[in-house]
Amino acid sequence: MILFDDVSKKYLQSVFALDEINFKVENGEFIFLVGPSGAGKTTILRLITREILPSHGSVFLDDWEINKLPTSKLPYLRRKVGVIFQDFRLLSGRTVAENIAVAQDVLGKSKKETEERIKEILATIQLEGKTNYFPKQLSLGEQQRVAIGRAIAGETKVLLADEPTGNLDPKTSWEVLKILNQINKSGTTVIMATHNVDIVNSLKKRVIKLQSGKIVADEKRGKYA
């Protein structure tokens, strides 16, 4: 469960990135965050990963009040929250398997456990034949799939996707969406910030619409007009 309780975020003295927003995300939900650039979508995601702190209010992940979490607990929060980005952020000098292994490595998993997990992940992201490829040898869609693989390889309960299809063509975007949907069906909560109207309207998931840091709509089977 993720809860935003009266959360505001000011980057400058008078500019509100988020303005007193409240919403709750149940475990296993798939949510789209939509809105124009600067509406506050990425700010919400960065508050969940505790890359930034709210100026006011509280953010919860289950029993943890994220904004009050001691720094020593941050790694444990981030192991539960996977993130993918528009620009993938893969390690260019590592293979597909090694990029995914990093999430297992920080958990201190054994070689055997890691190899088994990598096999499962490669099957989920449909890249079984490209284990030893380097990112530059992959298409953009494949690179995003590797990023998804890394994000879910640990103890991930929540997957945050920040414009994951922003750099992809429509066909590849749908492939990525299909994988995200599949991950959600296996129980992982997915929160995706996007501008992609087609995807939002076709999937008929909960949509939270933001404008100037405020929630202007929150619909169960929403549309992005």
Next chain:
Amino acid sequence: MHKENFILKDTFWKRIRRTPYQAIASVLMIFITLSILAIFLLLALSSSAILSYLETKPQLTIYFKDEKDKASIDKLIEKLNSTGKVASYQYISKDQALGKFRELIKNDPLTMEMVTADILPSSLEISAVSPVYLAELSEAVKNEPGIDEIVFQKEVVDTLITWTSTVRKVGLVFIIFLFIASFFILFMSIGMRIAFRKEEIEILKLVGATPWYIKRPLIFEGVIYGLIGAGSAWLIISGLVLYLRPFIAAFLHGITVLPLSQIQGLTIYVWPLSVPLFVLLLIVLLACGVSIGLVGSFLAVGRYMKY
């Protein structure tokens, strides 16, 4: 593929290849620092050992005009002992002096025949607790009756004391300066490495790596630089000392053994050159190298890497 730290896996050599100049600068600086430390250490140990050697020899000899009776010798010894600065003493009678002299000139029978006990003075040989007290002891007894001459190795001892003290002081200042320079170069080298790997470190943080997981390989890198610097310094300085062995032997003419100290029954000799001396040097250099690496890299990750 696994069970080692993910950054650690990006091997040390691979990282050196990426930014060779910083790595070389760091190792070179540690090497120079530790080489100079080794030189000063060996000089300090040698001069201390020579000083100790001289301390075991009679350093002050009081020559008497005539053979002294036991009472006046005892009185003189009591006066010297009362200063608390006498380590040992030995009275040499005219006959004993003749025996010693004959031993010295045993290859010269003509001279041996000419010398009798009458022409040799009796004497009192004194070893001081420390060579710095020699002048004071000489001063204390010089006006006593019956004393012909007081001889002590003042110049040699004074020079050695000055030399030892200078080596220690100059060495200490020099070594402190070089240690600081080494820390800074290592600090900057690790700092730049952190800057180069900023994106990777951000990713590691996002997937839940602990600060120690991220810092460990960088600290390990600093320690490796320290070890390489220390090992190289030891090899070069040991080679140099072995090469200079004939010159050292000439310099120490007459001195055959210079023990440094005893550790659990094992005597470490400064001269002749011994394996324990080189092992001791290696241990000191490795400890210093690891310390420079640890402290430098710890400071760098603390300064440049915030979680």
